[in-house]
Amino acid sequence: MHEIAIAGGIIDIALDHARKHNARSVKEVWVEVGELTSLNPDQLRFIFNTITRNTVLEGAEYRIDMIKPVIECNQCRYHGAIKFFQALHYVLPVIHCPECDSTDVEILQGRDCTVKDMVFS
Numbered sequence: 001m002h003e004i005a006i007a008g009g010i011i012d013i014a015l016d017h018a019r020k021h022n023a024r025s026v027k028e029v030w031v032e033v034g035e036l037t038s039l040n041p042d043q044l045r046f047i048f049n050t051i052t053r054n055t056v057l058e059g060a061e062y063r064i065d066m067i068k069p070v071i072e073c074n075q076c077r078y079h080g081a082i083k084f085f086q087a088l089h090y091v092l093p094v095i096h097c098p099e100c101d102s103t104d105v106e107i108l109q110g111r112d113c114t115v116k117d118m119v120f121s
């Protein structure tokens with residue numbers, strides 16, 4: 001399960017962070033999720049709540065910001081947003097350059113999930 005693996009990775013980072021700060025509980029976790037991951041915030045929140053039972057993250061609120069993909073085209077040097085992508089495969093979504101329709105593009109942003117910040121209580 002793709003979603004659970006990614007959510008688990010985020011929680012591992014958050015738990016590690018909490019440990020380093022000797023946090024006894026966590027109020028809020030701010031997560032940025034690239035749209036290219038095809039993850040759904042509601043689904044993520046549900047998984048977070050489920051897998052953090054009996055940890056310092058139990059009961060934490062999750063702020064989930066979706067990050068728009070940004071690409072650079074290797075053909076025409078277009079740099080910017082994309083119109084759409086086909087999430088056929090989560091590792092390698094098919095992305096077309098909006099200028100020249102090439103698929104030879106670098107994904108600069110929108111593919112990762114990161115913990116931006118945390119509020120401890």
Ligand SMILES: [Zn+2]
Pocket residue numbers: 073074075076077078097098099100101102
């Ligand atoms: Zn292009």
